[in-house]
Amino acid sequence: MAFEGLAERLQSTFDRMKGRGKVSEEDVKEMMREVRLALLEADVNFKVVKKFVNDVKERAVGQEVMKSLTPGQQVIKVVNEELASLMGGEQSKIAHAQKPPTVVMMVGLQGAGKTTTTAKLANHLRKKQNRKPVMAAADIYRPAAIKQLETLGRQLEMPVFSLGDQVSPVDIATGAVKQAREDHQDYVLIDTAGRLHVDEDLMGELSRIKEAVNPDEILLVVDAMTGQDAVNVAETFNEQLGLTGVVLTKLDGDTRGGAALSVRAVTDTPIKFAGMGEKIDQLEPFHPERMASRILGMGDVLSLIEKAQTTVDEEKAKELEKKIRTADLTFDDFLEQLAQVRSMGPLDELLNMIPGANKKALKNVQVDESQIGRVEAIVRSMTKHEKQTPSIMNASRKRRIAKGSGTTIQDVNRLLKQFEDMKKMMKQMAGMQSGKKKGKGNFQLPFM
Structure with missing residues (x-):
């Protein structure tokens, strides 16, 4: 994605600032030096950089801090707002003439x-x-x-x-x-x-x-x-x-x-x-x-929701929600959800829209798009009965599925285990009350 280098530099700078209970003028100056260098490296026009840095300094130094935020977070909020302002502030929509065309x-x-x-x-x-x-x-x-x-x-x-x-x-x-x-x-x-x-x-x-x-x-x-x-x-x-x-x-x-x-x-x-x-x-x-939020590693939830709304069938989503509550998920449901997620765009792009899922957080997460095709091939090689009741799987069925999908028995076993883990996790989530119970959180998607 564009801004990758800039995003990493800025996020690294702000990570050091976030937890500060007190922010001095010198802290702000030091941070803005880093921001200035990051922007220039990203090929931002030097006059634009100079004005941006001055505008942020003016707002950040000695500003009243909101009660709900730490001073460090308040400085990041100022940078976020000024970055959005730099790119135009609000979305500018295409014109629509009163008298067409x-x-x-x-x-x-x-x-x-x-x-x-x-x-x-x-x-x-x-x-x-x-x-x-x-x-x-x-x-x-x-x-x-x-x-x-x-x-x-x-x-x-x-x-x-x-x-x-x-x-x-x-x-x-x-x-x-x-x-x-x-x-x-x-x-x-x-x-x-x-x-x-x-x-x-x-x-x-x-x-x-x-x-x-x-x-x-x-x-x-x-x-x-x-x-x-x-x-x-x-x-x-x-x-x-x-x-x-x-x-x-x-x-x-x-x-x-x-x-x-x-x-x-x-x-x-x-x-x-x-x-x-x-x-x-x-x-x-x-x-x-939204672009400013993505650059600063704050995610882009609204764009993610819009992508989902254009690709996800509402009735099917409600049906799936019921199944998740009862952990009654089948491989048919799994295949359908996989197709809907894929239609929303590249997985690494979607992960970047999740708040907090910045490059640092995703460093150890490898999204292998080619693995998705392998998973789909395995599921499509199952009979309807096998998709509905994976517990009937035996050695001969697994051999047939592996051969039909061009994969190995180990691949089939891995997917079956991950699918069972996912169902267990859903059961745990459905049973949680006020966060008293917590799952182990070690489930990994079959394409990661």
Whole structure:
């Protein structure tokens, strides 16, 4: 995940501060020196770092401490709030015109992922906001750009407006808006051309499109992995076009994350979305306060809940809850839950959203995604009766299951034992009253 190095440095610094019953001005200065270095190493713009450090110092030194918190925790709270403020404070939502269609210009340099992001945004608008978008292919220069958008449109079963590559982008954009109005579409997402670097021709063309369609949004698609270059690109586009928002792509990559912390502060343009992977549904609204919490190792419970709500069947969840209470869990239930958890995204990403489950806490936890496939293969090789009643397992049944799943008898035995341990743990949890009884806590999931 982005910010990995920054998160580790900051969490390590704050761990030393948390338990302090008293925090002196010197303690705050020492901590802010560490924070300053961590931010600069993460490629955050130096002017942004200077202002951030000064703002935190001003609030943290001599501030009234809330009764429920230790002074150390209060300082961390200040850093968390200022970090969220740096990235925009509150979530900035995409515009919605009173009189449809809402016109969105997607702009950016070549290679930032503009065309894919246009399709991801269209998918998000339809799935999450129940809107009817159309994508307009206005990049007539890059070979196969129009074909790429049309292919993505077919995958999503979504309309793409195209007039080929012999018509001017301005005419394509105006034609798309006119057509969308006639077809009662809610949004027009215009995929514009990019260049390898900013030049006058590119800006001139984008300015003419802007003048012709009067967009409600001009979203800059920028690659988070380019660090400070991302900030420079954002500044130039903002000066020339007047951006209304930024979409950061590749925020899931092994990047220092400085772009996300700098773009908003330098351009005063909100980050509206973040690309968290290559799949078409991996575009998320950008929540500054949630991102700040994740960087500081405080988790991101709201995003975790939202992921769960979109993937978990409510009726099945209630049914499962009853089974857990009575420890009446079968391998069919186990398989179903495994599928739902997998659909929420990579397991290490989900663990990072759990409060307190920072890198330090997860250091010894190895999530092996390939093991999940092995577990599923073992369960799918069981008969219905075996899934419902694992106690009937004997040597010949285990041999057959191992052969059918391409695993070993030891793998089958391990899964059966872990499944029994899990049921015992559930029984203990169901029997707990006011925390008087405690399980041994040594159960390990079969994919860890």
